[in-house]
Amino acid sequence: MAKSALLKSSLAKKYWMALTGLFLCLFLAGHLAGNLQLIFSDASAFNKYALFMTSNPAVKILSYLTYFSILFHAFDGFLLTYQNIKARPIGYAKNNPSKNSSFSSRNMAVLGTLILVFIVTHMVNFWAKMHFDKNMPLQTITVEQMGQKMDYYVTTDNGKFYPADASQLEQMGLEIRNRTEFYNKQANVKMAEGYKDLHKITVAFFKNSKFGLIATLAYVLAMFVLAFHLWHGFQSAFQSMGLNHPRYTPFIKGFGKAFAVLVPLLFAIIPVYIHFFLK
Amino acid sequence: MSAAKNINITLKIWRQKNAKAKGQIETYKLNNVSTASSFLEMLDQLNEQLINEKKEPVAFDHDCREGICGMCSLYINGRAHGPDTGTTTCQLHMRKFNDGDTIYIEPWRSKAFPVVKDLVVDRSAFDRIQQAGGFVSVNTSGRTIDANAIPVPKHDADRAFEAAACIGCGACVATCKNGSAMLFVGAKVSQYALLPQGKVEATQRVLNMVRQMDEEGFGNCTNTGACEVECPKGISLENIARMNREYLKASLK
Numbered sequence: 001m002a003k004s005a006l007l008k009s010s011l012a013k014k015y016w017m018a019l020t021g022l023f024l025c026l027f028l029a030g031h032l033a034g035n036l037q038l039i040f041s042d043a044s045a046f047n048k049y050a051l052f053m054t055s056n057p058a059v060k061i062l063s064y065l066t067y068f069s070i071l072f073h074a075f076d077g078f079l080l081t082y083q084n085i086k087a088r089p090i091g092y093a094k095n096n097p098s099k100n101s102s103f104s105s106r107n108m109a110v111l112g113t114l115i116l117v118f119i120v121t122h123m124v125n126f127w128a129k130m131h132f133d134k135n136m137p138l139q140t141i142t143v144e145q146m147g148q149k150m151d152y153y154v155t156t157d158n159g160k161f162y163p164a165d166a167s168q169l170e171q172m173g174l175e176i177r178n179r180t181e182f183y184n185k186q187a188n189v190k191m192a193e194g195y196k197d198l199h200k201i202t203v204a205f206f207k208n209s210k211f212g213l214i215a216t217l218a219y220v221l222a223m224f225v226l227a228f229h230l231w232h233g234f235q236s237a238f239q240s241m242g243l244n245h246p247r248y249t250p251f252i253k254g255f256g257k258a259f260a261v262l263v264p265l266l267f268a269i270i271p272v273y274i275h276f277f278l279k
Numbered sequence: 280m281s282a283a284k285n286i287n288i289t290l291k292i293w294r295q296k297n298a299k300a301k302g303q304i305e306t307y308k309l310n311n312v313s314t315a316s317s318f319l320e321m322l323d324q325l326n327e328q329l330i331n332e333k334k335e336p337v338a339f340d341h342d343c344r345e346g347i348c349g350m351c352s353l354y355i356n357g358r359a360h361g362p363d364t365g366t367t368t369c370q371l372h373m374r375k376f377n378d379g380d381t382i383y384i385e386p387w388r389s390k391a392f393p394v395v396k397d398l399v400v401d402r403s404a405f406d407r408i409q410q411a412g413g414f415v416s417v418n419t420s421g422r423t424i425d426a427n428a429i430p431v432p433k434h435d436a437d438r439a440f441e442a443a444a445c446i447g448c449g450a451c452v453a454t455c456k457n458g459s460a461m462l463f464v465g466a467k468v469s470q471y472a473l474l475p476q477g478k479v480e481a482t483q484r485v486l487n488m489v490r491q492m493d494e495e496g497f498g499n500c501t502n503t504g505a506c507e508v509e510c511p512k513g514i515s516l517e518n519i520a521r522m523n524r525e526y527l528k529a530s531l532k
Contacts, residue, residue, distance in 0.1 A: 010461075011522075011526045013499060014523065015523075080501070084456070084501070086390065086496070087390050087458035088388050088389055092354055093385060094291075096356065097505060099357075099508070100503075100505040100509055101508070102503070105504065108501060235502075239519070240523060242520045242525075246517075
C-alpha cells in the first residue's frame with residue numbers, strides 16, 4: 001500500500017515534481033556559475049572547466065541525475081497536466097482566474113514545455129557538439145617567434161608546445177587520437193590532452209553574422225520563460241513537500257522570487273554580452 | 280450604504296435537463312431586481328417569472344441561506360460563489376451588481392461533481408472521501424470520556440478549528456484550474472491530525488482519504504492558491520501542506 005502510494009498517487013507525483021524541480025534549481029545555479037566564466041574569465045579557464053565537467057566522474061553522476069530529473073520532471077508534468085485536463089471535461093463559459101491566482105501558477109505546463117524545447121535546442125547547439133562533434137576544434141594559442149606567428153595547441157601538458165600544424169606535429173612523432181589525445185606514435189604513449197574549444201564555439205554561435213542576433217534574442221526569451229516558471233515553481237516545491245510555516249514560508253517565497261529573477265537575468269546577460277560587446 | 284434601488288439584468292444560465300442531457304447556456308432578462316435582495320432571492324424571482332411563463336424553473340442548490348451549510352454553489356461571472364471573497368453564494372447580494380449587467384451563472388465544473396440538473400451538481404464524492412477516513416473511531420458503549428479531559432495545546436486547537444470550518448461546498452474544486460480537491464481533503468485531514476484524538480488513526484486516514492480522492496477523479500494540485508482565495512471559510516493552503524506532510528510520513532511508514 002505505502003509503496004505504491006509513493007509512486008502512483010496524486011501526492012507522490014507532487015513530491016517527485018518538487019524534488020526534481022529543486023534539484024534542477026541547484027543545477028541552474030551551478031550551470032550559471034560555469035557560464036559566467038564566459039564574461040569574467042578567459043578561454044583557457046573556460047575550456048579547462050568544460051573538460052572537467054565532461055570528464056570528472058563525480059560530475060558525470062550529477063549530470064546523469066540532471067538528465068533524469070529533466071526527463072522525469074517533464075514526463076511527470078505531462079502526466080499531471082493530462083489528468084488535470086481530464087478532471088474538468090466541460091469548462092466554464094466565463095472564467096476569471098486572474099482574480100485568484102498568478103499567471104505563472106496557471107501556465108506552468110506551457111512554460112515548462114517551452115523550456116523543454118529550449119533545453120533540446122540548447123543541447124543540440126552546445127552539449128551535442130561538445131560530446132559528439134568530430135569537427136569540434138581544439139583550443140590553440142598564437143605565439144610570435146622571431147617575427148613569425150605560429151599556432152600551438154593548448155594542452156594539459158603545460159609548458160610543452162604541440163604545433164597546430166599537422167605536418168609539424170607528424171615531424172615530432174605525435175598524432176591526435178580520440179579527437180583530443182596527443183600520442184607519441186612510436187612509443188604509443190599518451191603525452192597530453194587537448195582542450196575542446198567550447199569557448200570558440202559558443203562565441204561563434206552568438207556572434208554568427210546570420211543567426212547570432214536571433215540566437216541571442218531566442219536565448220533571452222527562453223530566460224524570460226524560465227523566470228516565469230521559477231517564479232511559481234520554486235516556492236511551490238516547498239509547499240508540495242509539506243513545508244508551509246508562517247515563520248519560514250515568507251523567506252522561501254522571497255528567496256524563490258529573487259532566484260527566479262536573478263538566475264535567468266544573469267544567464268541572459270551572457271549571450272547579450274557576447275553578441276554586442278565581446279571583441 | 281446607499282438606499283436600495285431596482286436594477287434590470289441579463290442572466291446567462293447553464294440549463295441542463297438531467298445528468299445525461301447535453302446542456303447549454305440560456306439567456307434571460309430579469310427586470311426590477313432590488314439591490315437589497317440576495318443573489319438567491321434574485322434566482323427565486325427569476326423562477327417565479329419562469330413559472331408564470333409556464334417554463335421550467337432553474338434548479339439550484341441552497342439550504343440554510345446563512346453561509347454555514349455548504350449547499351449553495353454557483354460559478355458566478357467566472358468566480359466560485361461570486362465576486363466577494365470569504366462568502367458563500369447565499370451571502371452575496373444584488374447590490375454588488377449594476378443596472379444592465381450581464382451575469383453568467385454556471386454549475387461547479389468537475390468530473391467528480393457531475394451535473395444533476397441545471398446548476399445542481401452531485402457532490403457525494405466529498406462524502407465518500409469523508410467516509411474513507413474523515414472520522415475518529417470512538418467506543419460509544421457508554422464509558423466515553425469527556426473530550427475536554429484530554430489537554431490540547433491552544434495553538435493546535437485553533438488550527439484544527441480553522442480547518443474544521445470547511446463546509447464542504449466544493450468551491451475549491453470548482454475554482455481550481457485542475458479541479459483538485461486538495462484544499463477540502465487537506466482541511467479534513469488537518470482537522471483530525473492536529474488533535475490527540477485524531478492522531479491514533481492518522482496514518483491510515485491520510486492514505487485512505489487521498490486514495491479515495493484520486494479514485495473520484497479530482498485533479499492534482501499545482502499550488503496556484505486559487506482555492507484559498509475563493510474558499511468562503513478562508514481555509515489556508517497550510518492545510519494542503521500539512522496533508523502533504525502527513526501523507527509523506529504515512530507512506531514512508
